[in-house]
Amino acid sequence: MTDDMLPPVDDLTAPWWDATRERRLLLQKCGACAAVQHYPRRVCTSCGAVDAHTWVEACGLGTVDSYTVVHRAPAPGVAVPYTVARVRLAEGPLILTRLTGVPDDGTAFDAELELTWLPLADGRHLPAFRACAVPSAGRRGD
Amino acid sequence: MSGIALAGAAECDLGSTGMSVLDLQVQAVKRALDDAGLRLADVDGMATNNVGRFSTTALADYLGLRPAWVDSSFVGGSAFEAYVARAAQAITAGQAEVVVVSYASNQRSARSRSLGGVREDHLPEAQFEVPYAPLYPISYYAMAAQAYLHRYGATREQLAEVAVAARAWALLNPAAFRHGAGPLTVADVLAAPMVSSPLTTADCCLVTDGGGAVVVTSLERARDLRHPPAVVLGYGESTSHTAMATRDDILDTGADRSARAAYRRAGLAPGDVDVAMVYDSFTITPLLSLEALGLCPPGQAAGVVADGHTRPGGRLPVNTNGGGLSYCHPGQYGVLLLVEAVRQLRGTCGARQVPGAEVAVAHGTGGIFSHSATVLLGVDR
Ligand SMILES: [Zn+2]
Numbered sequence: 030m031t032d033d034m035l036p037p038v039d040d041l042t043a044p045w046w047d048a049t050r051e052r053r054l055l056l057q058k059c060g061a062c063a064a065v066q067h068y069p070r071r072v073c074t075s076c077g078a079v080d081a082h083t084w085v086e087a088c089g090l091g092t093v094d095s096y097t098v099v100h101r102a103p104a105p106g107v108a109v110p111y112t113v114a115r116v117r118l119a120e121g122p123l124i125l126t127r128l129t130g131v132p133d134d135g136t137a138f139d140a141e142l143e144l145t146w147l148p149l150a151d152g153r154h155l156p157a158f159r160a161c162a163v164p165s166a167g168r169r170g171d
Numbered sequence: 172m173s174g175i176a177l178a179g180a181a182e183c184d185l186g187s188t189g190m191s192v193l194d195l196q197v198q199a200v201k202r203a204l205d206d207a208g209l210r211l212a213d214v215d216g217m218a219t220n221n222v223g224r225f226s227t228t229a230l231a232d233y234l235g236l237r238p239a240w241v242d243s244s245f246v247g248g249s250a251f252e253a254y255v256a257r258a259a260q261a262i263t264a265g266q267a268e269v270v271v272v273s274y275a276s277n278q279r280s281a282r283s284r285s286l287g288g289v290r291e292d293h294l295p296e297a298q299f300e301v302p303y304a305p306l307y308p309i310s311y312y313a314m315a316a317q318a319y320l321h322r323y324g325a326t327r328e329q330l331a332e333v334a335v336a337a338r339a340w341a342l343l344n345p346a347a348f349r350h351g352a353g354p355l356t357v358a359d360v361l362a363a364p365m366v367s368s369p370l371t372t373a374d375c376c377l378v379t380d381g382g383g384a385v386v387v388t389s390l391e392r393a394r395d396l397r398h399p400p401a402v403v404l405g406y407g408e409s410t411s412h413t414a415m416a417t418r419d420d421i422l423d424t425g426a427d428r429s430a431r432a433a434y435r436r437a438g439l440a441p442g443d444v445d446v447a448m449v450y451d452s453f454t455i456t457p458l459l460s461l462e463a464l465g466l467c468p469p470g471q472a473a474g475v476v477a478d479g480h481t482r483p484g485g486r487l488p489v490n491t492n493g494g495g496l497s498y499c500h501p502g503q504y505g506v507l508l509l510v511e512a513v514r515q516l517r518g519t520c521g522a523r524q525v526p527g528a529e530v531a532v533a534h535g536t537g538g539i540f541s542h543s544a545t546v547l548l549g550v551d552r
Contacts, residue, residue: 034290036298046298068299068414095321095421097313098368103287103306113305113367115314115416125300125416133368138321155302 034104035151044084045069049154052146054089056120057082067122089144090119091158098133116142116158127157175259176393176400177548179207179386180513185499186348187279188380192222193233195275195382199506200234203384208397209269216240216267216387218254221276221503230273240267246410247537248450251385251505252544256406258387268388272509275382276501284378284502296414306367309375309453311415311539313367316455318421320369323470327369329477331360333454334373334496336482341493343483343523348377349497360454374454376495376504383510394551401513401548404439404530407432408544415539424540426463433532433545434465441465444547445528446515447487448508450536451494460534461489464545488525491515505535505544512548 038046048055057066057073059082064075071079096114112128127147131137141161146154181202183195190198196219204210217238223229227241240261242254251272258270278284288307290297305311316330338355341347349355355373363371393400409425409432412418434440441464449460458472466487467475475481481489492498492511499507512531514520533546 034302036302037292038298042298067416068295070295095314095318097305097310097317097370098365099304099306099310100365100367101286101306103285103304107304111304113303113310113314115421123416123419125303125305125414127303135321149302 035149041071042069046153048084049146049156050152052154054087054144054156055084056087056118056122058085065120065122067118067124087144088119091116091124091142093117093128093131093138093140093142094123096128096131096137114158124156127155128159129157130160174390175262175387175403176390176551177255177385177403177509177513178388178393178396178398178400179203179205179209180383180510181206182346182383182507182510183275183381185346185381185501186379188277189280190277190380192275192277195277195380196222196230196273197234199273199275199382199384200271203271203273203386206397207386209386211236213269214238214271216258216261216270218242218258218270218272219274220245220250221274238267240270246542248452248503248505249408249535249537249542249544250503251509252406252533252535252546253408255385255387255403255509255546256408256544259403259406262387262389268392270387271384272387272506273382273384274501274503274506276503277380278502279378279380300415305415308539309370310367312453312455313370314415315421315459315540316369316453319455319458319473322422323473325470325473327361328357329473330369330374330454330458331357332473332477333451333457334360336476336479337451337490337494337496337498339482340491340523341497344493344498347493347498348379349493355497370453376452376500377497379499379501381499381501381507383506385506385509385513390551398517400551401516402551403546404549405433405435405437405547406545407436408542410542411540413538413541418540422459424459424463424536424543426460426534426536426540426543429543429545430464430534433547437547439530439547443530444532446491446512446525446531447489447534448491448512448531449489449534450504450508451490451496452500452504452536454496456536457489459540460536463543464532464534483523491520491523491525505537508533508535509546516548516550
């Protein structure tokens with residue numbers, strides 16, 4: 030991860046980013062219709078309610094929606110290769126993330142995933158995913 | 172549907188030009204007007220982008236024009252198909268009479284293309300997607316390709332055939348960047364350097380200078396001009412997403428909605444299409460578009476292409492200029508889909524002419540399958 034390119038934070042997303050300091054992945058749950066969504070935003074894309082969300086913690090399990098292994102660095106200092114993926118969280122939403130321990134072949138789509146964390150220079154973390162050490166026995170992530 | 176036509180069409184210089192964006196724009200606009208037999212002073216409507224922050228006003232100023240109607244919607248390379256639709260509406264509404272839709276880029280000469288895209292700190296992607304360092308836009312198309320191969324059991328070799336077919340057409344087009352490069356094989360595509368799996372450099376469009384313009388006017392006026400009109404039969408568009416993990420089904424691009432609207436307006440069905448220009452930013456792109464356009468059944472476009480049907484002489488000629496993969500890709504390619512469609516309908520494509528082409532579709536894809544726009548064109552009957 031490139032530490033000199035720390036992700037920005039805003040008022041709405043500060044609680045989400047703060048939770049990553051404790052390695053907790055938060056999702057927005059709509060107080061009006063109960064839909065769960067990611068990325069965080071003011072509007073519920075299911076019912077249109079504004080500022081109606083609460084935060085719920087993801088269980089940390091997921092599956093591969095799709096993925097790609099990046100072989101060319103988008104910027105100087107980014108080490109390749111690495112795997113970028115769309116992961117389907119157990120709660121339903123998709124998350125763009127990194128994937129480790131999953132081979133670049135057709136079997137990737139069958140992998141059961143668990144949450145792991147990539148540290149950022151300022152104490153925050155990026156949620157990432159890896160193949161479950163023990164399938165169907167997923168943990169919240171360390 | 173409409174009494175609207177494309178009366179002029181032209182490319183500016185292509186490839187590696189060493190020219191500025193405005194120089195190339197002037198070429199594109201002037202050549203398209205010359206092609207139509209019109210003058211700059213006839214133009215009262217303009218649609219373009221990529222000139223500056225205020226693209227249409229900047230280009231109008233440079234050309235010394237004060238147009239009554241402009242559009243500079245910025246939705247990616249499909250914008251030009253959408254511009255034709257809006258120009259048709261503006262002309263029908265009496266807001267303009269002669270609209271020039273133009274585009275130019277000098278991205279190859281200027282070395283302005285970046286693999287990582289542009290980070291905009293105020294948008295959610297800066298927080299929730301950019302930190303994972305996907306290549307933009309390649310990694311999204313790569314994930315779509317991966318999902319397509321997995322869902323339909325298509326093979327990597329079939330995907331490569333899209334680039335092979337594009338090269339076969341480019342060998343027939345003297346204006347194509349790869350015209351003199353010789354045939355491409357599946358093995359060549361697979362052996363090219365991997366960029367974002369499963370896509371190699373040979374699955375990715377060219378990075379070239381270039382652009383072009385088309386002249387939109389009433390069918391009535393077009394009939395008095397230099398060439399037989401290409402009639403605007405129908406159009407449609409769809410906006411879908413801009414983040415990489417927003418669209419629930421990565422293979423649901425919205426192109427089907429765009430295509431259906433175009434067919435409905437035209438009173439046509441997929442079987443009526445004689446030649447298809449579909450945006451080929453990456454080898455996966457035209458596969459999904461051909462299926463969305465109803466030109467191939469869902470999940471079967473890869474097989475149709477691999478069987479050679481989209482190549483010269485095939486029953487479904489696609490991207491007869493050689494496409495973004497082998498002809499020209501100046502960042503936004505959509506205007507060149509229209510230019511080639513017009514030439515096919517005029518019957519002026521020489522060695523790559525599709526005999527008797529009467530209906531052509533130009534289908535643009537912008538961003539990361541973010542925006543789709545479809546224009547159906549036909550000969551004047
Ligand atoms: Zn809601």
